[in-house]
Amino acid sequence: MNWEQLLSLKRFGDTNKRIRKEQDETRLGFEVDYDRVIFSSEFRSLQDKTQVIPLSETDFVHTRLTHSLEVSVVGRSLGRRVGQKLLEKHPHLQSVHGYQTNDFGAIVAAAALAHDIGNPPFGHSGEKAIGEFFKTGQGKTFKSQLSDKEYQDLCDFEGNANGFKILTESRAGREGGIRLSYATLGAFMKYPKESLPKKPTKHIADKKYGFFQSEKTAFQDVANELGLLKRSDTDVSYARHPLAYLVEAADDICYTIIDFEDGINLGLIQEEFALEYLSKIIRNTIKPENYYALSTKEDRVGYLRALAIGTLINEAVDIFMQHEAAILNGNFDCALLDKSKYEAQIKDIIKISIENIYQSTEVVDKEIAGYGVINTLLSTYTNAVNNSFNNTASNYDKLILKGLPKTLEINNSSLYSRLSSVCYYVSLLSDSKAILDYKKIKGISF
Secondary structure, rough: OHHHHHHOOOOOOOOOOOHHOOOOOOOOOOHHHHHHHHHHHHHHHHHOEEEEEEEEOOOOOHHHHHHHHHHHHHHHHHHHHHHHHHHOOHHHHHHOOOOOOHHHHHHHHHHOOOOOOOOOOOHHHHHHHHHHHHHHHHHHHHHHHHOHHHHHHHHHHOHHHHHHHHHOOOEEEOOOOOEEEEHHHHHHHOEEEOOOOOOOOOHHHHHHOOHHHHHHHHHHHHHHHHOOOOOOOOOOOEEOOOHHHHHHHHHHHHHHHHHHHHHOOOOOOHHHHHHHHHHOOOOOOOOHHHOOOOOHHHOOOOOHHHHHHHHHHHHHHHHHHHHHHHHOOOOOOOOHHOOOOOOOHHHHHHHHHHHHOOOOOOHHHHHHHHHHHHHHHHHHHHHHHHHHHOOOOHHHHHHHHHOOOOOOOOOOHHHHHHHHHHHHHHHHHHHHHHHHHHHHHHHHOO
């Protein structure tokens, strides 16, 4: 892969290329990507979607929106610092093509901002709930009518693939979806493969999948424009865009450190653990007198968090540059922080978060409720849509359909398209809207 092609300013849906030297420096195309994501209705719904604590009523726990904003800030710093080093290493990118340090930061920031845009309500348990509906629930009856890859899309419903659908799916008046640059779409694609074969290797790009069968053509178009390396002769699988490693690192840094911080602020993890575990990462930058001068737990933990994030940003930049050649050749097979000298400390922090936050009674109880909500919505909507297509809709089905958006593919002859459309609709619901729809179906609101 080469950076000139990887930094394509061409927008999804364009027919002509865009040249960096012709860009308006006050309205750079990569910065427009960020604006388009942040003003999208799909991004706004993240303000009411679970990050760590499902359905939390506290005012200091992160939602998907605050998490995404923080990841974008970390991503911007990562991109700029890597960009500066890349331009020093490959000066022709600047002298011949006109790329600047901030271009790299803008690409990573926009992709990082969008990284969770496809996540359904109730966090990762929402993804699992959709998958379980088709794997072990009522939806398993559709298996024989779908291709293996179509069925796998549904059984392992993936927020990353759903995000790619949101960013690229055309609809009336919005051809090319949100119309982001190819470079930003490439950086967004952490898992550039289809749902099958499942985890064919231990390469980080094979951990999950990055597009549904309905977006296969769009995905290949992006991969071809960017010159991503093919990794399979039989299935759709590519090497990552190099900047996807920075998007992943930004996410890893934020959820590792900030979820830990949330757990402490909630009282699920003792404050003493923050100093014990984070100090191992920030031992070269912490000033004890500054730490002990802070009077509140939130301020003390926030101080440690800020130093830890700064340290890990520097670490990720160094690792990226050390392995740039392997990354460009598609041979770097792990996340950047897996090579970190702080890997053991990071694993310790994640272990504590799993035990005290993700497996806490509050989280488990609310995830169970989320399963019930999503299962009811999928069952009701798939019945109504398929009954309508088969001309067997009951009066109840017809009432249900009146409450669904006109964009839902009710009359599509493809069962996969109808089922995918229902999943897509449910995935766009906020936590509160999903609960409201559930209550209406159950007659609880009257």
